[in-house]
Amino acid sequence: MSIISIIIIAIGLAMDAFAVSIANSCNLPKMKISEAIIMSFSFGFFQAAMPIIGWLAGSTIKDYIQQIGYWIAFVLLVGIGIKMIYESFILDEDEKKSSLSIKILFILSIATSIDALAVGISFSCLDINIYFPALIIGIITLFFSGLGIYLGKKFGHILESKMEIIGGIILILIGLKILLEHTIFA
Numbered sequence: 001m002s003i004i005s006i007i008i009i010a011i012g013l014a015m016d017a018f019a020v021s022i023a024n025s026c027n028l029p030k031m032k033i034s035e036a037i038i039m040s041f042s043f044g045f046f047q048a049a050m051p052i053i054g055w056l057a058g059s060t061i062k063d064y065i066q067q068i069g070y071w072i073a074f075v076l077l078v079g080i081g082i083k084m085i086y087e088s089f090i091l092d093e094d095e096k097k098s099s100l101s102i103k104i105l106f107i108l109s110i111a112t113s114i115d116a117l118a119v120g121i122s123f124s125c126l127d128i129n130i131y132f133p134a135l136i137i138g139i140i141t142l143f144f145s146g147l148g149i150y151l152g153k154k155f156g157h158i159l160e161s162k163m164e165i166i167g168g169i170i171l172i173l174i175g176l177k178i179l180l181e182h183t184i185f186a
Helices: 003-027 033-090 102-125 131-158 160-182
Strands: none
Touching: 003 033, 003 102, 003 131, 003 160, 033 102, 033 131, 033 160, 102 131
């Protein structure tokens, strides 16, 4: 998989954390720089760790699913993309926002990185080594979380649901690309 594909996947995965960062910065008007750094690091760390966990889990079963791995990657990525788009329309503002307690931040970090777990499983099915992509995913998520906090302070609620939609569309397109590469263009 090319570095550009990894970056595009990372950007798609970072959109949940980006949207949550925007929501939290809108909800916490006096967020301290230390809180912003902790939030960004937490989202980045979990986004990097979850694909590794998914890859390790997927590696144990990949011999059984090698022939259909690209279908699994397609279904997972498209499913995650659709979920992101759906949630951008149905969740109300109270569900999207939360305070920055350690417990809430931990829950948000895990929730926004579940998609990355599925990507790790997909990567194991495609025989892609996960460590470099996980690092890229974590760094890009850390960056987008920081950017989300900044933009949330500046522009508020205008961008929040649109970013989840864009992230969902990106994941769907990557899923389609993987499917087409292994079927029509194989």
